[in-house]
Amino acid sequence: MSDNSPGTRNAPPHRTAKRMSPEERKSALIEKATEFFSEEGFEAGTRELARQLGITQPLIYRYFASKEDLINEVYHKVYIDQWQDEWVDMLRDRSVPMRARLKTFYHSYTATIFNRRWMRIFFFAALKGLDINQRYIERVRRSLLIPICEEIRAELGRDDSTPVTDTELENVWLMHGMIFYQGIRKHVYCSVQEIDMAFVIDTGVDMYVDSAHQSGAPGSG
Amino acid sequence: MSDNSPGTRNAPPHRTAKRMSPEERKSALIEKATEFFSEEGFEAGTRELARQLGITQPLIYRYFASKEDLINEVYHKVYIDQWQDEWVDMLRDRSVPMRARLKTFYHSYTATIFNRRWMRIFFFAALKGLDINQRYIERVRRSLLIPICEEIRAELGRDDSTPVTDTELENVWLMHGMIFYQGIRKHVYCSVQEIDMAFVIDTGVDMYVDSAHQSGAPGSG
DNA sequence: TTATCCCTTTATCGAGCGATAAATTCAAGG
DNA sequence: CCTTGAATTTATCGCTCGATAAAGGGATAA
Numbered sequence: 241m242s243d244n245s246p247g248t249r250n251a252p253p254h255r256t257a258k259r260m261s262p263e264e265r266k267s268a269l270i271e272k273a274t275e276f277f278s279e280e281g282f283e284a285g286t287r288e289l290a291r292q293l294g295i296t297q298p299l300i301y302r303y304f305a306s307k308e309d310l311i312n313e314v315y316h317k318v319y320i321d322q323w324q325d326e327w328v329d330m331l332r333d334r335s336v337p338m339r340a341r342l343k344t345f346y347h348s349y350t351a352t353i354f355n356r357r358w359m360r361i362f363f364f365a366a367l368k369g370l371d372i373n374q375r376y377i378e379r380v381r382r383s384l385l386i387p388i389c390e391e392i393r394a395e396l397g398r399d400d401s402t403p404v405t406d407t408e409l410e411n412v413w414l415m416h417g418m419i420f421y422q423g424i425r426k427h428v429y430c431s432v433q434e435i436d437m438a439f440v441i442d443t444g445v446d447m448y449v450d451s452a453h454q455s456g457a458p459g460s461g
Numbered sequence: 462m463s464d465n466s467p468g469t470r471n472a473p474p475h476r477t478a479k480r481m482s483p484e485e486r487k488s489a490l491i492e493k494a495t496e497f498f499s500e501e502g503f504e505a506g507t508r509e510l511a512r513q514l515g516i517t518q519p520l521i522y523r524y525f526a527s528k529e530d531l532i533n534e535v536y537h538k539v540y541i542d543q544w545q546d547e548w549v550d551m552l553r554d555r556s557v558p559m560r561a562r563l564k565t566f567y568h569s570y571t572a573t574i575f576n577r578r579w580m581r582i583f584f585f586a587a588l589k590g591l592d593i594n595q596r597y598i599e600r601v602r603r604s605l606l607i608p609i610c611e612e613i614r615a616e617l618g619r620d621d622s623t624p625v626t627d628t629e630l631e632n633v634w635l636m637h638g639m640i641f642y643q644g645i646r647k648h649v650y651c652s653v654q655e656i657d658m659a660f661v662i663d664t665g666v667d668m669y670v671d672s673a674h675q676s677g678a679p680g681s682g
Numbered sequence: 683t684t685a686t687c688c689c690t691t692t693a694t695c696g697a698g699c700g701a702t703a704a705a706t707t708c709a710a711g712g
Numbered sequence: 713c714c715t716t717g718a719a720t721t722t723a724t725c726g727c728t729c730g731a732t733a734a735a736g737g738g739a740t741a742a
Contacts, residue, residue, distance in 0.1 A: 256690070256691075256738090257689090259688095259689060259738065261689095262689085281588065281589075283504040286729080295690075295691090296692080297730085298690085298693095298733095299689080301732080302689075306730080306731080307729095307730065363588060364588060366584075366650055367581060367584060368502075369651065373650075374650075374651075377650050378652070410657070410660070410661075411664075413642075413643070413646065414664055414665070417639050417641075417642025417643060417645075417646070418635050418639035420638075420642060421634075421637075421638025421642045424638075425634065428587050429594075429595075429598050430595075431595065436631070439631070440631075443672070447668050447672075451664070451668075477708085477720070478720065480707095480708065480709075480718095482719095483719085486719085506700085507699080507700065508698085508699080516721090517721055519701080519702080519720085519723095520719080520720060520721080522701060527701080528699095528700065528701090
């Protein structure tokens with residue numbers, strides 16, 4: 241049996257892709273590229289990506305000037321589009337005790353980033369040393385962790401006129417790392433099936449808040 | 462000016478590599494490959510690796526049957542050769558209080574793995590889902606974290622006839638993650654210059670030991 | 683029905699990859 | 713000196729990659 245006819249080797253069963261509007265096709269491409277590159281890494285080939293979309297490889301280049309352009313749109317979708325400005329609002333909401341605020345925030349934050357695609361793209365990008373990754377981490381520091389430091393100070397009634405110190409920030413990074421690492425275990429190591437997020441967040445936040453209260457809180461000793 | 466003569470484009474200044482004994486050459490190759498692949502990822506080309514060694518690319522294949530073989534030796538050097546059996550001895554040494562044991566252990570452990578090469582190779586391998594990586598994590602669990610659980614039980618005078626529970630293990634993973642994450646920040650994110658390891662380890666270990674003491678220790682309340 | 687538009691495919695290019703075979707060159711032993 | 717053997721280089725193969733140009737073909741409007 242000869243194998244000259246196209247589409248019989250290991251390709252999808254249809255010979256020609258369904259016609260789509262440019263907007264549909266482009267968003268389908270970005271969606272699939274996110275899944276594909278998060279599994280295979282950004283060195284993976286455009287031909288295999290096209291095959292999984294049921295299209296031919298040159299069609300990708302009608303919608304993206306280069307592979308790098310496509311990847312940049314994937315980054316944008318992961319890093320920028322999924323960021324929620326509500327996170328900082330939660331953290332700043334002084335009608336709620338800091339302990340509860342932190343737990344609410346981390347439940348929302350991990351609901352967004354604790355999934356296979358986000359976690360793996362994050363580490364693929366980190367290992368490449370990409371600027372967009374550095375900027376994301378800086379955004380976490382500036383827009384989430386520093387506010388946490390400031391709010392903890394406020395709740396403890398401490399001086400809020402001086403800038404947050406490195407030590408205060410490092411304490412928050414410890415809590416953050418403890419929580420974040422459990423996502424790595426599940427989605428990068430794949431060494432655990434399910435994580436008890438409530439337990440992880442409760443433990444991490446309680447540890448942080450308790451330690452903040454103990455370390456030189458006025459009138460605590 | 463023509464560029465036909467070899468070695469004038471962007472190669473090292475010498476035309477021919479210094480002759481080495483097979484043992485010297487092979488170990489030099491593995492050493493440089495570890496550095497090279499930890500920076501560029503395992504998709505990086507053998508020609509660039511050879512260039513950095515001041516040799517030509519086919520010479521690599523006199524010492525390794527394939528690129529994959531070379532990479533496996535890199536893994537072996539990182540994962541197996543640097544493992545220290547003394548780690549479990551430290552953790553089992555009941556002449557020392559558990560808190561101090563854990564701090565000694567983590568200082569030794571992080572001294573080995575908190576460096577750019579180890580951390581990056583670990584994550585490159587993790588993202589590839591390699592079996593050797595899974596086995597390393599399993600080794601950490603079985604040979605380090607489970608012993609920690611058992612030793613904590615012993616120090617608290619609890620029943621040591623039942624196997625370590627998932628909950629006990631998850632508590633250790635929280636401490637472990639808190640410490641490990643700070644290595645990620647430095648060597649994968651490259652978002653921090655220096656880490657106060659004594660502070661990180663003290664905080665992580667104290668948090669874990671304190672929480673173990675509090676959670677239903679007989680005679681503690 | 684036919685013409686037009688544009689989404690999609692076919693064909694192909696040049697570069698880089700891992701790997702092999704054959705030629706070369708250096709160093710040691712006679 | 714010359715010979716010999718092994719370390720190293722040169723040349724090259726087949727394949728895959730990202731990317732481009734040109735041909736094909738399906739939907740829509742006249």
